Every structure is written in C-alpha cells, then in structure tokens.
Amino acid sequence: MKSLRHLGGSFLMAALIAVAGSAAAADVRMLYPEHCGACHGETRLGGVGPALLPENLERLRKPEALNVIRDGRVATQMPGFAEKLSSDELQQLADWIYTPVIPAPIWGEKEIRDSHVVDAAASRLPARPGPGLRGADPLNLFIVVETGDHHVSVLDGDRLERLHRFPSRYALHGGPKFSPDGRFVYFASRDGWITKFDLYNLVVVAEVRAGLNTRNAAVSGDGKWVLVANYLPHSLVLLDAADLSLVRIIPTWNVTGDKTSRVSAVYDAAPRKSFVVALKDVPEAWELSYDPAAEPVAEGMVHDFQYKEGEFKPGMFHPRRTILKDHLDDFFFTQSYDEILGSSRSATKGQVILLDGRKKIADLDLPGMPHLGSGITWKLKDAAGGERTVMASPNLNAGLVTVIDLNTYKNLKQIPTLGPGFFLRSHENSRYAFTDSMMSKENRNVLQVIDKQSLEVVAQISAAPGQTLAHVEFTRDGRYALASLWEMDGALLVIDTETLREVKRIPARKPVGKYNVWNKISRSEGTSH
Template sequence: MTRLLLSLCLFAGLLCGCSQTPVLRGTGDLGVVIERANGSVQVVDTSNLVALGRIDGLGDLSHASVVFSRDQRFAYVFGRDGGLSKVDLLAMKIGRRIIQGGNSIGGAISQDGRLIAVSNYEPGGVKVFDAQTLRLVADIPATPIPGQQKNSRVVGLVDAPGQRFVFSLFDTGEIWVADFSQGESPQITRYRDIGKQPYDALISPGGRYYMAGLFGEDGMAQLDLWHPERGIKRVLADYGRGSRKLPVYKMPHLEGWTIASDQAFVPAVGHHQVLVLDSHDWRQTDAIDVAGQPVFVMNSPDERQIWVNFAYPDNDKVQVIDSETHRIIKTLTPGPAVLHMEFSGRGEQVWISVRDGEQVQVWDPYRLEPITSLPAQSPSGIFFSKRAQRIGL
C-alpha cells in the first residue's frame, strides 16, 4: 500500500510538472489582437471563438505590426518604441524581448523564416536579427539626410522571394533591396530618385511587384523584382491627393490594398472612393463611391467580397463591396472606431476591432451578421497565424 501511495504521489507530481509546459495543440487557428493602450496582446482561437489569454509587457503598441514563424508558434511583435518581442503562443508568454531602435514602424520575416528585419525611424535604417535568438545579424544604416545629423527614415519594409527584403527611404527618395541569399552579409541594391517621400509600400501577392506610394507627389514607384535591372517605373500618375488639397484624416496603409483576380482595389487618398485598377497594366478602370475616406481595403479569401473601413469621422462603419459588379452590398455599423479587419484562413469569419467599443467582433461574411464579440482593451491590429505562409505579411 505504501508503495502504491508513493507511486500515486510521484505520478501526481509528474502531472503537476507537466502543467508548466506549453499546451499541446495546433497553432494554425491562433492569432493575436493588439491592445494598443496597455502594451498587451490577446491570443485568440478562431475555431472556438475565444480569447485564450493576455500577454503584457510589450511596450508602445500604438503602431504595432506582427509576423509569424513558419511553424506558426511564435509571433514577432514590432513596437513603436523600438521593441522587438518574440511571443510564444503556446506557452502564452514573451520568449525574448529587445529594444533594437528608438522608433520602429514595422518588420518582416525572411522567406526561409530564419531572419527578422525591422525598419526604423530612429536610427534610420534596417536591423536584421536571427529569428530564434534575436541575435543581431546585420545593421543596414540608411542614407544620411543632407544637412542633418541623422539618416533617412525607413518605411515600407517587406519580405520578397529569393531571401530578400525590400524597403523605402522616406527622406531621400530611394528603394533598397537587401539580398541575404548568400548568407548573413547582404548584397544591397539601391534605386535613387524614385519620387518624393515614399511613405509606405506593398508587394503583390506573388512577390513580383514592389510598389511605393509617394507622399510628396502624386503617383507610385514600382520595382519589378523579376526584372530588377529595368529599374524603377512610375505608375498611377494621378494616385494621391491631386490638385484638390483635401484634408487627409488618416493616410491609408498600402498593405491595405487588395488584389482580387485581375483587379486591384485601392483606397483613394483623401477621397470617398475605392479605386479599381487593372492589375496587369495598373490602369484605373473604375472608382467606387463609399461612405468615407477608406483606410483598409481587403478581400475575402474567395475574392468575391471587398471589405472597407474608414477614417474619422466615418470610422464606425464598414462597407462590403461585390468584387464583380463593384456595387456596395451592405453598410455595417460595428461601433465606434473600427481600426482593423482580418479574415479567418478559409473565410468563414471576419474579425473586426472596435477600439472605442472595447471589443473585437466576429462576423459571418455570408449572412453579414455578427456571430459573437470578445472584450478587449483598446483593440487595434488583428493578426492571424495563417499569415506565416504568405509573402509580404
């Protein structure tokens, strides 16, 4: 009997010890919700529509973005304070956190998942880290600003096929390609005089075209990564605020563009329109009148619907557009300050952050009805682990 009791105690002890290890489960249906006011993220489960827990201590998340490891277990959170945090979604804790700069606005993960790149305003440039340890691999300072004691701010950082990172230099009007295919010492290709003040950029879903929007003038700068020797091409000469200097309440993120089939749907800067472009030659083919100044324009995974949210004062609305007819299907009113939207991997849900409503809502995109809501503290960005298998996200 004594031996039996001893064995039971040892078994119970083993169970208690196991409870400290990460939960054994898949990660393909997980995601994080940024809680910008508190420097925290919630880990959410899209299969069961629940929040699994909150992770604190992530610093300034007022302009946060997230990428995921290839196995979808780790989320890399880029904070505005220069913080780079590796978050373990299973253990529900920060695996490692460093302050790598003074003012960071985004990052990317390499094609093979081994490198994490961060773009910085301060100090101007890009730093690249080992994804496993966050060891500094490369420090790429940007071009010095003429007459100033600092380097250009870096924006529009994306990953590209061939183990490359591509980014833009706001103050000096450049696009750089950093090629890590030969190891940890990158080969840098610089394209100068691309236009005034590139403020953000996107890469097409297949990874061929890198396009930088210009804040200092109308138009975009395009780099064909299949034929980089051709240099920069100017496209969409009329894209921007144009001659009518309308107030712009929030510059649309170019990663808020979407490409569905052979069409690109684009938020018009300072106008109450979504522009439709031919994604082969980038000519404008239509302009859809919408409820306000669009911020994010995103397509459902089946590419049949286009979902749009708006800048203040129309940021309580979301409009759904038919991608074939370009007609508005329905105007939704989720609540005050809709900041971000994210579809589940197969498109049966769309999650919407309602910052001033202190909640994240889950909607059925077919019935266009709410399914449920989860409480959250000033939620902003929503990022699902499905992004791990996508270029440029």
C-alpha cells in the first residue's frame, strides 16, 4: 500500500506539472500575438521584424534574447517590455521563440512558382514615358515608401509634386532598386514579396513571393537579374528581371557544407558584373558573377589552375567565397568596387576586404555600431590643394559620424552629433552632408548639417519635439534635399541646399524613405547603393 500511495503521489505531481505546463503554453500563446505578432508575424515567420525561429536565432543566445525582450534593442524598432510584462511572462516569450514551429515552414520552388503573377498587358506597354508622368523628367523622379498606410508615391523632382500613389505590399524594405535605364523599380517586402513596377506607365508588371522573411534584393547592372536575400528560408533566390520568374534557388551552405545561414544583405557591384553577399550566421562573404564569361570557380582540390585540372564549377552564379574571422552584418563598397568595408554587431572593429584577393587587408577602427550601408564618399581637399577620397558613416548607438581616409583606412575624424543616427546623405553638387539622430530619444527631431570640407556641424534643421526627422535624398541636380518627417501624419520637408531653409512640405503617411532615380542608377557618391 505504501508503494501504491507513493505511486499515486507521483501521478498527482506529474499531472500538476502537466497542467502547469499547459497553462504556461496557453499563456504564451496569448502573450505572443498581443505583444509580438504585429511585427514578427502571427506564426513567427517574420514581418516588419525578423522571423523568431530557432534556426534564425543561432547568434542570439537565450539569455541575450531575454534581455532584448525586456530592454529592447538599440538601432532597431524593437521596444522593451519590462514595464508591460512580468519576469515570468518575459521568460515564457524567450523560451517560446526557441521552440520549433510545427509543421516546419517550407517555401521552395513549387511555392515560389505558384505565387508568380504577371500582368501580360502591362508587360507589353511602350518603353517611353506615358501621360501619367505629365511631362516629368523620368530620371528625376522620387520613389517614396510610405509605411503608414502601405503605399508608394511617385514624385516629380523638378516641380516637387506628387504624380501618383499606389498601394504596396506590407512592410516594404526601405531600399527599392532600379533597372539601369531607370524605367523599372523593384520592391522587396519583409514577408518575401518582390514587385516590379513600371515608372513610365505607372503600373505593376509582375510579382512573386521569393521567401517567407526577406532581407533585401538587388538588380544586376545589366538589368537581367534580380537576386533576393532571405532570412527564411536560408537562401538566395535568383529571378529573371523581365517577369520575375524563378531561375534558381541558391542555398546558403557554408564552405564545409554543415551549416546554412541567413543572408544579411545583397548588393550589385555593376563594374564587376557581380552580386556581393554578406552572410549573417557564418563568417563568409560571397561574390556571384552574372558575367557569362566569368572564370570557373575552384572548389576542393585543384591540381592545376591554368589547365583547370581539379574541381571547378561554372563561374556564373556560383559563389566565390571569402572566408573571414567574423560575420558581416553590413558593408559598403568603395567607389572602385574593388573593396568592401564591413562591420558586425558583435565585433569591436570593422574590416576591409579585397574582393579580387578574397581576403581581409585591413582593420577599421569603428567605435560603437557604424551603419556602413548608409555610408557616403566625397573628395576632401587639403590646404595645399590636393584631395583624397574619404568615406563617412553614421553610428547606430553613438552620437558621431566617422570619417575614414580610403587610401589608408585610418580615421580622420569623429564628428560629434546629437545622438545615434541611421542615415547620412549628400550630393556631388552640395558642400553639405545631412545626418539624423533618430535613435536619440531627445533629439530624433533634429537633422545636423555637416560641411564636407571643414568636417564640422554647421547647422541644424528641426521638426517639432517628439517627432522623428530622418532620411534625406537630393534631387538630381543637388539643388534640394528632401527629408522625411517620420510620422503617421508626416511629410516630406523640401530644403534648399544653399540656404538650408525649408521651402515646401509634401504630406505623406510615415514616409520612411525616398529614392531619386538618377542618383541611384548613376551610383552617386552622396547616396547608398
């Protein structure tokens, strides 16, 4: 009887534990949709924020994830929940995001092809500016991404007027890409949709869902290809730029073939006829040539390079790997496209990578968390009349802009700002660069204007306290700069770049970014590429 009573007690304890576990699971299934689902997706597959799955959180340990949920994350839109949730609730969420989703999400060739939609009539429209542009210069158009109500506006950069507005996919990535002639613009949404839009005729041409959680996309310099960088699945997806049909899926296996990675970013290196890719979870940078005459890529044992004796792969769209000691979360091309300057959230220094040599050639002294993807370059003149090319980057968790000599890769100056910022923009015809402090609670409403020769902040442009003023883009000729008042009832502030005075406001619904066609396709030194 004693053993039976003991056994009954064990059953009772097990039942109580099971009930408690079920209650905790029920609690977290209510907590997650209420506090997390709007940004990270109801099924944790991502939206405005990244997917929250074990395979996407390998670089974030659970105690660190708990800290992020409690305190928020610098340089992102992730808030802290310490004042809204108890310690137990915070821990439940941290545990929940590390549990697998069942059934596991799948998005492969069949799903991509099934999602593909082409407007046949739109694809046959004439290759000349249509009446909807009202005579506007098609190379001085602005594309404005308005996330407040998920729309995109097309602005005339000469008259500074809205020409057209159309609904977009949910949570567009802030950086649309253009065809080399400027006729087409390609959008990527965080939930994987790629949209091709005809700026001459103001119509959507094609769409396809290339992934479940997408980082960004790039268009090749010859206008033939679109490469999509995915967080989920871990892949690159190559599309035909003509109609967005699937060409191939490139899984992001590391060099040893035992681990896959999310893709941090992909950018076009047009002078090299290639895409350059940063991988988030493995310390590698890839270069994928889209040149049909590209040299074969050597893999494994090679007996003779000259006679191609060994294991070689076709050069086109096969990754040439640069093996690194640290991951790349962000990078910047030098103007020659021979090197990239890269940084990682977890590293204390940046690195300079020679693409042809496939190796790191220098360290960068980059305090804080530089945002190299928003870096710009210009010619800095010295007292003797000589000049050198410099690169400048804002910083996501420190109030400074770092200026680097691109000949020596040494810091020339740390320019103090009013707080951490996200964007830095200029133009070849302007003496000024504009940066924000949008990561600062107190000063996110203030743009700072930097003189590119004295390397000093010489002016401020302010919105109302508590508002966010950020992301500047110049007109084609550099005469005006457009800044985003990043509010639901926001606006584009048009600033005269000589007087630094506001001359006009164009209403917009949370305009997170605007992009001038000419500045992008000409690879202006004052904007990101």
